[in-house]
Structures are given as C-alpha cells and as structure tokens.
Amino acid sequence: MSEYTSITKNALIEGTKIEFDLFLRNDVSGQARYILFCRADEQFSAAKQEQLLSKNTQKLYISTKDTDKYLIYQEANLKSIVDDKNKSSLEKSGALYQVAANITEELLDNPRTGKHIERASAWINNTVNHVLKNENTFSSLFEVTTHDYHTYTHSINMSVIGLLFGKYLSLNPHELDCLGTGMLLHDIGKVVIPQEIINKPGRLTKEEFSEIKKHPKAGLELLELKSNVDSLCLKIVSQHHENHDGTGYPYGLGGSDIHLFGSISRIIDVYDAMTSNRPYAVAKRPFAALAEMKAEMSNCFNEELLKEFICFLGAKDPRKKPRTDDTLMTLPSIAK
Numbered sequence: 001m002s003e004y005t006s007i008t009k010n011a012l013i014e015g016t017k018i019e020f021d022l023f024l025r026n027d028v029s030g031q032a033r034y035i036l037f038c039r040a041d042e043q044f045s046a047a048k049q050e051q052l053l054s055k056n057t058q059k060l061y062i063s064t065k066d067t068d069k070y071l072i073y074q075e076a077n078l079k080s081i082v083d084d085k086n087k088s089s090l091e092k093s094g095a096l097y098q099v100a101a102n103i104t105e106e107l108l109d110n111p112r113t114g115k116h117i118e119r120a121s122a123w124i125n126n127t128v129n130h131v132l133k134n135e136n137t138f139s140s141l142f143e144v145t146t147h148d149y150h151t152y153t154h155s156i157n158m159s160v161i162g163l164l165f166g167k168y169l170s171l172n173p174h175e176l177d178c179l180g181t182g183m184l185l186h187d188i189g190k191v192v193i194p195q196e197i198i199n200k201p202g203r204l205t206k207e208e209f210s211e212i213k214k215h216p217k218a219g220l221e222l223l224e225l226k227s228n229v230d231s232l233c234l235k236i237v238s239q240h241h242e243n244h245d246g247t248g249y250p251y252g253l254g255g256s257d258i259h260l261f262g263s264i265s266r267i268i269d270v271y272d273a274m275t276s277n278r279p280y281a282v283a284k285r286p287f288a289a290l291a292e293m294k295a296e297m298s299n300c301f302n303e304e305l306l307k308e309f310i311c312f313l314g315a316k317d318p319r320k321k322p323r324t325d326d327t328l329m330t331l332p333s334i335a336k
C-alpha cells in the first residue's frame, strides 16, 4: 500500500482542526515528493484555504496510516460538508458514502455497541438532508454506490436507494429517517449466522438456508434491546423477506399485513442483490433485473409498488452509462 493517500481539498472545512498532517505533492523529475502543508495540531485556516485556491490545488495527501483519523474527521464534519454551498452534489455524496462504509463496517463487526447505532442515525440525518435539499442527488448518489456485494455495501445501497425512492413517494422527513435507518440495519441479524454460510459461493443446502432465514428475527431481537430504534425501522428488519403472496419468511405475512416499509425493502433488497456482483453471479444490468423481477418474481412484491419503483428508476440506467441495447427495450412496457 502506498504511504500516502490523496484526498480532495473539498473534504476539508475551513476553521476546523484537522488532527492529521496534510501534504502537497510535488513531482520532481518523475519522483513524487510530499511536502508538509498543514500540521496535525494546526487549524485549517482561511489563509491555508486561500493558499490552495491561489495555486488551484485540488488534491492533498494524508499519510495512509492516518486514514482512520481522516474518516473520523469527515464523520464529525458531515453536516458542514452537506450544508456547504461550494461543494458539488457528487462531492457530498462521495463523503456520505465513505463515512457510511466506515460506520457500517464497524456496526456489523460490533452490532451490540449502541454508539454505532447513534453514528448510523446521525449519518441518516445528514443523508436525508442531502437528498431533500439537492435536486441531483439521484445521479450523484447512484454514481458513488459500489456494486461488489458485501453486507455493508449492500446495506448502504439499500439505505441510499430507499431514501431516494422514499423522496419520490413523498414520504415526510421522519418517515425518511426511519426508512433510511431501517434499510441500513436490515441485515444486522446476519452477524449471528456463520460467515461460511453468508459467503458461500453457489447454492445453499436446505439446512444452510434455514440458518439464513433466522436473520430477520435475530436482527429484530438485537435491535429491540436498543430503545432508541423506532418501531418503523424494525418493520424493515423483520419484514424485508416477506413475500406479497405469503410465501416469504420469517412469518409468512402477505398482502396488506406487510407494512409499506416491508414491501419497499423487499423490492430494493432483491434489486440491489441482482445488480451487484456476488460470489456466484455477476451483476445484472438494471433493466434486466427489473424485467426479471416483474416477470419471474411478481409473487414476491406489491405490484403497485413495483410499478412505482420501475417508474422511479426511469428509462435511464442510473448506475452506468446507457448501452445501445438498452434503447431496444423501454421500461414503460414493464411498468404496466
């Protein structure tokens, strides 16, 4: 691993103490040299900011061993980053995703630590803010999502796509908060399932699948101990594998017995899994995933809501640039 990691100057907030050394890079005869620009105990002052602006410096560097400090700094300053009018929607989305990755990984390593849940809900707060205030969060948030399937990236994608879809459905800020948090925590019960089963490439045996099926209830039990998790969030944790026709798990609920948030999470859970690279399958294109969900899994979903989801994603491919063959198939035909 390289000794230095680049960061964008826009990740820094004027007037804050940085807590890690900042470097500028100077290439001399093909050799990179890193020059100390702002010491860890110094303030990132207006004068420093001005210096960067005058040289049109976009990138700074930190020592790679300080990465954790940098993530803590970003998390602590997330509100200022999201509120900053000088930062682009993409920069804000990038910071949000990076912070979420750090929180979610630690949360899944240590799900019983209340502190991580508090960090997650602070993150949701900032993300809801970002989603509500900015018009183009749809494209910028989709752009920063990662498509290699891990429980933590899948959880963040669930949360991000859920918030954007929730905004489209005109949910109020409190509902968005609960939706985003529930989506982020939905698979937390997987921590009690043996890792060999979670990461197994290929088909699961009947016994292994019955282990997997325990995760919604395990997640519920884990989170019910925390009095600060809203009951709306828990609907997602317990119902995201319930099918509309009653064939899902863990309770076999169906139709209107499934909460709206349970139905939303069922759709996005499948959609994100299908459009991500998994150990046993390559990512499907968004259109192919939606078409398969509509044609072969319609028993799983609330039909009206699936139509809404298809319309929400629109005819454009939100994750990658459209391919020529996408234009041969138009989404409205599967939205019917």
Ligand SMILES: [Fe+2]
Pocket: 186, 187, 215, 240, 241
């Ligand atoms: Fe799940």
Ligand SMILES: [Fe+2]
Pocket: 154, 186, 187, 269
């Ligand atoms: Fe999931």
